[in-house]
Amino acid sequence: MTRPPTAAQRHVIEAADPVTGRLKGTEAQLAALVKRGLAFRHPRPPRDHFLTPAGHRLRETPGASDDAGAPEPSAPAASGVFAARIGGEEGPEAGPARLREVRGAWQGLLELRRMTRPDGATDLPCAWERTHLVQAAALALEAAGHRPAGAEGGGYRVRPTPQPEAVAVHEPDPGALRACAAALEKAGWQAGEHTEPRTGSRYVLASPRRV
Template identity: 65%
Template sequence: MTRPPTAAQRRIIEAADPETGRISGSAAQLARLVVLKLAFRHPRPPHEHFLTPQGHRLRETAPEQAPPEHRPAASDGVFTARLGGEPGTAPSAARAREVRTAWQGLLEIRRMTNPGGAVDRPCAWERGRLAHAAALALEAAGRTPAGETEPGYRVTETPQPEAVAVHHVDPAALAACASALQEAGWQVSEHAAARGARYLLASPRRT
């Protein structure tokens, strides 16, 4: 990047989807961010634009540096990976499309940031957001997050560095979650919890 982004460009960066880095703006604005190496255009239709690692770093520091009037407001339309237990988690075609787009964007971040462009294992961006990265991998594989009362997976943080726990009341569904995470490049082990319950411990694979 040769010079700091303009206020308009910064607003686009700050408003990026926190999970995938997807951005919106005019064609000219998006093209300029690509030139600045703050964004890239996805090669597959619908050719959406996503932040590069450099753009993500700028976004992460922007809210503290930008004046209050330029900070983005929270939006109910922003994609968020479901950890389980959130209200309104009924499957829908719209949600399935959002998950597919988010997963494709994440694979592109892997390609751009992992050594050798490897997409078969998590990248540094995911290791900084373990629970949401694991949840996105599960939902993208067709696993169902728990609702407020409906059964499904739940992803929680753990005291162990670089590890999250995945819970499910159904042993067969828990095994399916393990397979989905392994296919997405995670190391997974199963453990016993209180009262005979089982849970998964998942960590991003590095090699």
């Protein structure tokens, strides 16, 4: 298990820019945060350091247990620190704390997109999203304000499909289903409505755009 950050490293995390996650600290502190998966160094000059989604989550959870460990830096939305809601999970209704978590995770994912694109653009999904399709699509939906399905049944559900690089989004309300498709397209996905042959129900098939 990765050692928790020291008090000095926690101070660096808590002092990060609230929007971009840009960090200031000594080279040793920043390198240690990168090693723990809580920060990354931007590949282009001035090569500043930024919080990963795990770092954002740690900063925005006062009193979070340091011995929980840090996830791998390449897994922003499927780590033990933040979990995208794919629909159907049990849990409390969305509140201010959850909204902060989602916002921090989404901003971290945009930073991952930025640092892996030569032009620094954030309009297309990154490699992590292509290997964690369900979690990435769910994060995009929740970050856009859509509600995951709960015990009562309403809301979206994101599920894997046999097709490569494609997920299915189910939402019982037709208007909400179309809104989910629009949100995914805005987040850099290709999305189109289809009909399930056996049940006649409508769903959205979505995959990350490459260009």
